[in-house]
Each structure stands twice: as structure tokens, then as C-alpha cells.
Amino acid sequence: MFLVLVQYLLLASTFTLGKAVVQYASPIFFISVRMLMGGSLLLSYLYLFNRKSWQFSIKDIVSYTQLTFFHIYIAFLSEFWALQYVSSAKTCLLYNLSPFVTALFSYALFAERLNRKKWLGLSIGMFGFLPILYAQAPQEGLVGQLWGISLPEFALLVSVCSSAYAWLLIKKLIQSRGYSVLMLNGIAMTSGGILAFITSLLVEGAPRISCCTASDDTLGHYLAKLLGTQEIGLLLFMIYLIALIIIANLICYNIYGYLLRYYSATFLSFAGFTTPLFTAIWGYILLSETIGWHFFASLGITFIGLYIFYKQELYEKNETPSLEKRC
Secondary structure, X not given: OHHHHHHHHHHHHXXXXXXXXXXOEOHHHHHHHHXXXXXXXXXXXXXHHOHHHOOOOHHHHHHHHHXXXXXXXXXXHHXXXXXXXXXXXXXXXXXXXXXXXXXXXXHHHHXXXXXXXXXXXXXXXXXXXXXXXXXXXXXXXXXXXXXXXXXXXXXXXXXXXXXXXXXXXXXXXXXXXXXXXXXXXXXXXXXXXXXXXXXXXXXXXXXXXOOXXXXXXXXXXXXHHHHOOOOOHHHHHHHHHHHHHHHHHHHHHHHHHHHOOOOOHHHHHHHHHXXXXXXXXXXXXXXXXXXOHHHHHHHHHHHHHHHXXXXXXXXXXXXXXXXXXXX
């Protein structure tokens, strides 16, 4: 359980670091660099030091393609585009939809049964996101709305659904095909990074990094004062890039895959409920972000839904062994 908490403590910082880095570089270009570096490091490690886990089969090319698109390309492009307009705390809170999306995907794709209490928990949890969706920052509305939801919020919902589906696919490949989570992440990150780089050239043009510090970046202010110059954008970009690769690509993603061997995807999503609180703290410290009552209202209502859902899942797991003994 301690490792689960460490996972989400570290993961919380990635939302704030992601929000910070898009102040200095275009989001798609940043994703391409981050994923190419992270994926290459993972694959190099496996090939040089853990050849037993090096596994690649042409029969699974469809699965690799799905991971490239859903695990990396769609999930990250949607999230980092939205981070230009949405606070890191709100982004993280919307990612708490993952347990509900995961459960619905499990029900639709893998025929996992949902009883009345689980449906009640899902319904309450989904309702809990209405306050935070209702509270839109001024910059969110600048790029338009869709069905009453700002486009950045809609992009985050797409990112959540894409990521939830990808982790279920990873769990299936680990259990049924014997893949290492490092191998799957390495393949997805590298191929997703290549695709993102091509997209960046087509959409954003030549890569460029801002040379100046951002007005709301606490670390930027400190370094600018220490170094006596405002033109430290490249330094900050490299700091945030390296931090995200180490924390997210090399640590969190692979800890999560390791934890999937011992915990259900729904439980890990439930444990992630602590992440928005940590992210709010990171956002306040690093970016001077503030949060309103809508954040805590959504957090509270969502927790009730998650608690009902998870309590029922625990009950079902405890009941299964006793039923088997009776048979």
C-alpha cells in the first residue's frame, strides 16, 4: 500500500510540471521529445541489461498500434493542449474519472458484472464532476464550447477515456501474453513520440522554445533572480523535461504497471483520489494557482461515489473465496 501512495505522490507533481512546461515550448513538440527520450531509455535498458524481457511479436502489431494511439498520442496531445487553458489541479481532478471510465470499459469490453451498488457509485461519482465542469476559468472559454463544456475540458475527457482503455489493454497483454510493462511502455512511448514529432512539424511548424521566464512560475522567478537574467526559458524547459521523464516515464508509469499485477485497475484508480489534493499543493507552490469551492465540492461528491463503488468491489472479492469453498 505504501508503494501505491508513493506512486500518486509522485504522479501529482507531473500535472503541475506539465502545466509549467507548456509556458516555454509548444505542447506537441514537448510530448515528442519527452516520449522519444523516455521510450528510448526504456528500450535501451531492456536490450542491454534485461534481455529476457525484450519481447516483440509481429502478431501483436495491432495491440502495439492501439497503445501508440491511446496510451501516448491521443492521451497526451489532448491533455497537454488542454493544460494551456486549465489549471493543473482541475486537470488532475478530471483524471479522477478514470475509475468510472475503467469500470465502464471493463463492463463493455470484458463483460465484468456491475451490480446496483456499483452503478450507484458510478452515478454519484459522475454527478460529482458537474461543479468543476461548471466552474470555467475565463481562458477556457476562449477556444469554444461543445455541449456546454469548454473544449479544453472536453479534450481532458478524451484524454481520460483514452488512457483508461490503454491501461486495460496493457493489463491484458501482461496477463495473457507475458509482456513486461517496461517493454510495452517503451514501444508505445517511442512510436508515440515519433508520431507526435511528425504532428508537431505539420501543426506547430519549426520547434521553438521561449527564452524568457513565465510570470507565474515560482521556480522561474527564483532562478532568474539567482542568475541575474530573465532569459532562462531553455534552462527551465530542460529542468521540467528531465523531471517529467524521470518521474512519469521512468518511475510512475512502470510502478503502475507493476502494481497492476497485485491490484485491480479500479482499486488503483480509487487510490488515485489523493492525487488532486497533492496536485493542488504543487500548483500553489510552483505556479501560484488557486482553487475555489467547486474543486472541493467535486472532490467530496466524487469520493462518495468512489467509496461506494470500491466498498462493493472489496465485498465481492472477500465473498469469492467463501463461495468457492462451499462448492
